[in-house]
Amino acid sequence: MKLATKLLLLLLSCPFAAIAQDENVDTAMIARIREQGLHHSQADTIAHYLTDISGPRLTNSPGYRHAVSWCVSTMKKWGLSNVAAEPWGEFGTSWEIQKCYVAMSAPYYHQLIAYPWGWSAGTKGPLSATVVAIPDGDSSAAVKAGASLKGKIVMLTDTFTSIRSAFKPYAIRFNDSDLANLKQQFWATYDEMHPYAAVEAAHKRFLKLLESKGVAAIVTKDYGGRDGSVYADQIDAFERSAHPSVPRIMVSTEDFLRMQRLIGSHVPVKLDVDIRTRFDYSDTKASNVVAEIPGTDPKLKDELVIIGGHLDSWYSGTGATDNAAGCTVMMEVMRILKTLNVQPRRTIRVVLWGGEEQGLYGSYNYVKNHFGDPVTKVVKPGQEKVSAYYNLDNGSGKVRGIFLQENEAVRLIFEKWMAPFTDLDATAVKSGNTGFTDHYTFDIVGIPAFEFIQDPLEYLTRTHHSNMDVYDHLSIPDLQQASTVIASFVYHTAMRDEKLPRKPMPKPEPWLFEGF
Numbered sequence: 001m002k003l004a005t006k007l008l009l010l011l012l013s014c015p016f017a018a019i020a021q022d023e024n025v026d027t028a029m030i031a032r033i034r035e036q037g038l039h040h041s042q043a044d045t046i047a048h049y050l051t052d053i054s055g056p057r058l059t060n061s062p063g064y065r066h067a068v069s070w071c072v073s074t075m076k077k078w079g080l081s082n083v084a085a086e087p088w089g090e091f092g093t094s095w096e097i098q099k100c101y102v103a104m105s106a107p108y109y110h111q112l113i114a115y116p117w118g119w120s121a122g123t124k125g126p127l128s129a130t131v132v133a134i135p136d137g138d139s140s141a142a143v144k145a146g147a148s149l150k151g152k153i154v155m156l157t158d159t160f161t162s163i164r165s166a167f168k169p170y171a172i173r174f175n176d177s178d179l180a181n182l183k184q185q186f187w188a189t190y191d192e193m194h195p196y197a198a199v200e201a202a203h204k205r206f207l208k209l210l211e212s213k214g215v216a217a218i219v220t221k222d223y224g225g226r227d228g229s230v231y232a233d234q235i236d237a238f239e240r241s242a243h244p245s246v247p248r249i250m251v252s253t254e255d256f257l258r259m260q261r262l263i264g265s266h267v268p269v270k271l272d273v274d275i276r277t278r279f280d281y282s283d284t285k286a287s288n289v290v291a292e293i294p295g296t297d298p299k300l301k302d303e304l305v306i307i308g309g310h311l312d313s314w315y316s317g318t319g320a321t322d323n324a325a326g327c328t329v330m331m332e333v334m335r336i337l338k339t340l341n342v343q344p345r346r347t348i349r350v351v352l353w354g355g356e357e358q359g360l361y362g363s364y365n366y367v368k369n370h371f372g373d374p375v376t377k378v379v380k381p382g383q384e385k386v387s388a389y390y391n392l393d394n395g396s397g398k399v400r401g402i403f404l405q406e407n408e409a410v411r412l413i414f415e416k417w418m419a420p421f422t423d424l425d426a427t428a429v430k431s432g433n434t435g436f437t438d439h440y441t442f443d444i445v446g447i448p449a450f451e452f453i454q455d456p457l458e459y460l461t462r463t464h465h466s467n468m469d470v471y472d473h474l475s476i477p478d479l480q481q482a483s484t485v486i487a488s489f490v491y492h493t494a495m496r497d498e499k500l501p502r503k504p505m506p507k508p509e510p511w512l513f514e515g516f
């Protein structure tokens, strides 16, 4: 069935006009939320503690655990209820970088911008070795080089050989026509993503082949970074016993291309490497952070409005835009509503997720534990009790609207709730959906789940998963705006007579939860 036909059928079956007319908008409460969110915001402090003070927050790393305990103690101080780190099950090894020095020592000295891959081995002390170039994925070249690779640092080259000048700005905001034409953000289909798994498996086999040749380290190029940004989000495995034995190092595109040109001109290149990484197997279970403002209506207080973002990050920056930004906003939403002493009819719950970056593990397991199995679609009684889940995970940009996640029945409700924020540039209520982040695990078990549309700023051009994803690349005024708009959405969802209307249970994306 075409989407247009589906929408027509929905239109015929839902009394939208009645919903829109009756929809209550509490303008007095919105004024109070705006005052607290825009003029008494604590977004800068929250973001500072999540990023600068906690450090990188790779799931189960010391930085992640620091952030978990800071969020728990802070939300307790604010007077929120049922605040806890809630375990969701097995994740894997705790890992962190304790030292990373990578420099070219021949033909001359040059310090590289470099990071080990996630869960990479260290070097067991300083290492100095000649660099050999092998085309990435070329097993026959590796087999042919054979014993000559022993003790060498292998750099994996590809066809990418130059960077063009950046004529476009890194950061953008949506203009009116961008918003009007926006269909989806960061969404990929099964057909686009599934072949990638096979490519990845073949690549892992190739890297194992190199390890079997006794190489000292493997150097890879950053995938798409430039101007010193390194998108350090490569991993092999985080399960205990599956870690690679040879250090894998990602270097900036510029550093990589220089070495590639030198070797191409038959100039010998040597690297000095000293990497220390720490593996800790003592606690392989992971937690999300949960806190609530209890509902007060005797009939509705068992129902939930849930909000969240992911607390875990990659490790070369401090995960500021991905996703301390989302956690800052969602914590600030709770602070605003608690400070205003709202008495919501339904319970408002925030959950800050772990394990998102490796595959939505925190939210997947939370949904499975409380609401239903995302694979089998067998739901628990709690699934009926959730009115909505709202997520924020598209960087530091202000809220420009919301995607309906193919749930046309909420369009007129959301349009009414968005209307008071036109002056703050939040206007769009768009069909379509967005991915891949934690609202998806709710959506897939039939709970109305939504991701807000945000200005991109420099999320995909500069910060997403990179060493530049640090506090300085946050836009605090944007986070204040987002907290204000979302606090109002959450409040109105909690006060509404009815839960939000639901769409039919979506079909599973079979590849997404493979291996869970």
Ligand SMILES: [Zn+2]
Pocket: 310, 322, 323, 356, 393, 437
């Ligand atoms: Zn994210």
